[in-house]
Amino acid sequence: MKNRIEIVEDNDVVRDGLQLLINSMSDHTVVGAYISCEQALKNLDHDMPEVILMDLDLPGMSGIEGIQRIKKRSPHIHIIVITVHEDSEMVFEALCAGASGYITKNANHSRLLDAIDEVQTGGAPMSSKIARMVVGSFQKNQNSPLTSRETEVLELLAKGKSYTVIADELFIHKETVKSHIKNIYFKLQVNTKADALEIARKNKLI
Amino acid sequence: MKNRIEIVEDNDVVRDGLQLLINSMSDHTVVGAYISCEQALKNLDHDMPEVILMDLDLPGMSGIEGIQRIKKRSPHIHIIVITVHEDSEMVFEALCAGASGYITKNANHSRLLDAIDEVQTGGAPMSSKIARMVVGSFQKNQNSPLTSRETEVLELLAKGKSYTVIADELFIHKETVKSHIKNIYFKLQVNTKADALEIARKNKLI
DNA sequence: TAAAAAATCACTAAGATTGGGGGAGAGATT
DNA sequence: AATCTCTCCCCCAATCTTAGTGATTTTTTA
Numbered sequence: 236m237k238n239r240i241e242i243v244e245d246n247d248v249v250r251d252g253l254q255l256l257i258n259s260m261s262d263h264t265v266v267g268a269y270i271s272c273e274q275a276l277k278n279l280d281h282d283m284p285e286v287i288l289m290d291l292d293l294p295g296m297s298g299i300e301g302i303q304r305i306k307k308r309s310p311h312i313h314i315i316v317i318t319v320h321e322d323s324e325m326v327f328e329a330l331c332a333g334a335s336g337y338i339t340k341n342a343n344h345s346r347l348l349d350a351i352d353e354v355q356t357g358g359a360p361m362s363s364k365i366a367r368m369v370v371g372s373f374q375k376n377q378n379s380p381l382t383s384r385e386t387e388v389l390e391l392l393a394k395g396k397s398y399t400v401i402a403d404e405l406f407i408h409k410e411t412v413k414s415h416i417k418n419i420y421f422k423l424q425v426n427t428k429a430d431a432l433e434i435a436r437k438n439k440l441i
Numbered sequence: 442m443k444n445r446i447e448i449v450e451d452n453d454v455v456r457d458g459l460q461l462l463i464n465s466m467s468d469h470t471v472v473g474a475y476i477s478c479e480q481a482l483k484n485l486d487h488d489m490p491e492v493i494l495m496d497l498d499l500p501g502m503s504g505i506e507g508i509q510r511i512k513k514r515s516p517h518i519h520i521i522v523i524t525v526h527e528d529s530e531m532v533f534e535a536l537c538a539g540a541s542g543y544i545t546k547n548a549n550h551s552r553l554l555d556a557i558d559e560v561q562t563g564g565a566p567m568s569s570k571i572a573r574m575v576v577g578s579f580q581k582n583q584n585s586p587l588t589s590r591e592t593e594v595l596e597l598l599a600k601g602k603s604y605t606v607i608a609d610e611l612f613i614h615k616e617t618v619k620s621h622i623k624n625i626y627f628k629l630q631v632n633t634k635a636d637a638l639e640i641a642r643k644n645k646l647i
Numbered sequence: 648t649a650a651a652a653a654a655t656c657a658c659t660a661a662g663a664t665t666g667g668g669g670g671a672g673a674g675a676t677t
Numbered sequence: 678a679a680t681c682t683c684t685c686c687c688c689c690a691a692t693c694t695t696a697g698t699g700a701t702t703t704t705t706t707a
Contacts, residue, residue: 306583307583310583327579330576330579330580331579331580331581333580334576335573335576336576353569356569357569357570357573358569358570358572358573359569359572359573359575359576359577360572361572361576363559363562363563363564363565364563364564366564366565366566366567366572367541367563367564367565369565369575369576369579370536370540370541370542370565370567370575371565373533373536373537373575374536374537374539375537377512377513377516382652382653382654384653384654385653385654392601393601394635394638394639395598395599395601395633395634395635395637395638396635397635397665397692397693397694398693398694399692399693400635407654407655407656408655408656408657409656410655410656410657410658411654411655411656413694413695414654414655414656415653415654415655416694416695417695417696418653418654420695426695426696427601427694427695428601428694429600429601429602429603429606431601432600432601433600588681588682588683590682590683591682603663603664603665604664604665605663605664613683613684613685614684614685614686615685616684616685616686616687617683617684617685619665619666619685620683620684620685620686621683621684622665622666623666623667624682626666632666632667633665633666634665634666
């Protein structure tokens, strides 16, 4: 039984190249190659792919929305994004939408074929820059203007806790919490909770 | 100029094995091999490693805390975790603490040596299971009990916005927001914002 | 060691927010 | 016909949040 691969890519040259490359492997077969998510979705039940290689710049429906729709209909299908985009927004949008892997187009052919196997054996193939970006998203800004206590308070605030609850959890007085928040607002140059959280999250202070 | 590698691992056999393996490469050299983070930290300025391979189960200071301290003192050093732990808590704690890579101990030798190069060329080497875990952490639960509108409201609530602001942003009445939140609380079986956010985040509803 | 920063607690006051209770209509879906 | 979803409305009471001004103690840093 061959691995059923599908391709969604609007550039003819790239699409045909991918198809040839994959079909050249004895245990893989391309069951569909389309230029848009609309087409891919229409044929999804017939093609029954296990893995979809997908570009993000597509005519009509965006790749991101395509990923969402495909994953909603067939959660078991693994989608690997193949794109030129390396900007963090695209990467995280694609992963949030349900992509299992993210390869940039400068990857060589063997890396690409490896990715298909990797995604089917429980992995998440990524270009190394992308992997670093993803891992980096977990790490806090080392140059935070906030003190560790202030950060602690802001994190509890981010969890939706009230001043009173925060005070209890940190074994300090509610007035102290207020004082910390006052200083946080001043340092971040904001005057509401929502703005503070936005700045803090954007700058990875929490 | 050789790549300067350090090892922190309390198991003698594993540590010596790693050291031999790395020193066998002409362009890499082990500049320090320790059984604890305390020792590693003490010699950090002298050893000047570029990459540290670190276990997480260590006598004395935990690996997680070790990572934090090392990264705080020398942010440019790349730390690759080498451990048996595959539980998500450990993985995310290590990455948040500042690890640039995460390899499980069943990895073969060549993969390990690749990881060292990968981390120095801007990558984030991970075992494939770990990579999937990390990527999976971006994806929402597909079986959310909440409607899309409710999810939308909850996401704005998570940003610290008030009912009034949420109402404005969604072009609906404040009372409607309240109504949604009432339903969210009922569905999640909670009665405070903080509890709702905790459940929602734990189950990846937002 | 002296100065600066951080963490702690205090009071007042006004306005906004939140949560609990009830209900109800319109539209879509099943 | 029944259910779900989204929308809106009312009342009420407790709590929260912001703003202003202040002070003390501990820790860190220059």
